[in-house]
Amino acid sequence: MKPPILDENGIVEPHDHSEIFADDTLIRRIDPVQHIVDDENRNCRRVSTKAFKPSSATKGGMSVDIKKLIDDAGIDATEYVTTPKFVGSVAFSAGVARQADMMVGFHPIDENPYHGEVWGSSRPNRFSGTQQNALLSACKWFVEIPDTEI
Amino acid sequence: MRSSANLNSAFQKTRSISAYGGPETTRFPAHRAVVNSHSSEWCRNLEARFNELTSLPRGWDGYVGRPVSFTCAEFAAKLLERIFIDGVAEPSLVPGGDGTLQIEWHKNQFDIEIDVLAANNVIASRYDHITGREDLIEMQNDFALIVEWVEELMEREHLETANP
Numbered sequence: 001m002k003p004p005i006l007d008e009n010g011i012v013e014p015h016d017h018s019e020i021f022a023d024d025t026l027i028r029r030i031d032p033v034q035h036i037v038d039d040e041n042r043n044c045r046r047v048s049t050k051a052f053k054p055s056s057a058t059k060g061g062m063s064v065d066i067k068k069l070i071d072d073a074g075i076d077a078t079e080y081v082t083t084p085k086f087v088g089s090v091a092f093s094a095g096v097a098r099q100a101d102m103m104v105g106f107h108p109i110d111e112n113p114y115h116g117e118v119w120g121s122s123r124p125n126r127f128s129g130t131q132q133n134a135l136l137s138a139c140k141w142f143v144e145i146p147d148t149e150i
Numbered sequence: 151m152r153s154s155a156n157l158n159s160a161f162q163k164t165r166s167i168s169a170y171g172g173p174e175t176t177r178f179p180a181h182r183a184v185v186n187s188h189s190s191e192w193c194r195n196l197e198a199r200f201n202e203l204t205s206l207p208r209g210w211d212g213y214v215g216r217p218v219s220f221t222c223a224e225f226a227a228k229l230l231e232r233i234f235i236d237g238v239a240e241p242s243l244v245p246g247g248d249g250t251l252q253i254e255w256h257k258n259q260f261d262i263e264i265d266v267l268a269a270n271n272v273i274a275s276r277y278d279h280i281t282g283r284e285d286l287i288e289m290q291n292d293f294a295l296i297v298e299w300v301e302e303l304m305e306r307e308h309l310e311t312a313n314p
Contacts, residue, residue, distance in 0.1 A: 029212035037242040040257040041279055048244040055248035056267045063213040087212040
């Protein structure tokens with residue numbers, strides 16, 4: 001996959017990558033302790049919205065794993081996203097994010113060559129409530145956290 | 151309220167310094183950055199949680215997440231001190247991988263989320279399940295609206311208690 005463009009400080013420029021297609025699966029890791037809250041309104045434990053927010057850093061996005069890159073490397077995706085520490089994860093398609101006016105880009109890092117990011121289109125490091133709800137509505141468990149709702 | 155001698159202050163930071171001036175090393179007393187103790191029931195109940203969040207290991211989120219910054223944690227604690235109302239249970243605290251922290255309640259048909267991005271940089275939202283109303287506001291240093299939200303949370307607590 002074509003590498004992303006970096007700014008003068010080596011920071012990935014928010015972008016929408018043409019080689020990530022609408023039906024490509026993006027995986028978002030969810031910590032089974034830190035990201036889970038009690039919801040008395042829904043009478044359940046569920047994933048906090050904080051898990052679906054981008055980094056507040058300038059040009060910050062929301063980290064994801066690009067499943068097809070993991071698959072192409074011949075690695076089991078379920079095993080990959082639960083290593084080196086076990087976390088749960090949810091999955092949604094790149095198309096869902098783009099329909100919600102977000103950008104889906106490629107951002108390989110030393111720790112994860114299959115790493116991507118989701119950015120807001122108008123403000124890369126901020127998702128609107130509508131955008132967040134779109135992700136939440138579309139997410140399905142990839143590695144389920146028991147007794148936990150999305 | 152200052153209590154510099156309070157060794158149980160939340161977010162107490164210590165650091166040991168070793169001197170390498172000869173065949174023996176000497177460890178100097180730890181440098182302490184003791185902050186004001188937090189007196190509300192919420193902060194007392196959340197002290198261990200705050201300490202946990204500021205001590206999260208790098209990569210805790212499965213990516214390159216870092217611990218909640220001391221600045222964010224301290225500001226969040228001060229904010230909780232300001233908006234504390236007796237009779238309302240303490241909120242949940244959820245870390246962001248970028249060192250930020252979200253305060254949230256999901257009860258009495260309200261979802262209140264206070265995203266502390268930095269000192270004096272807060273995004274607060276509230277969804278009312280009964281009316282369907284959603285409020286979203288960016289705040290710097292006037293949190294009167296959040297005080298109102300917590301008061302209304304308490305009012306519904308009383309209503310639900312009176313009418314189970």
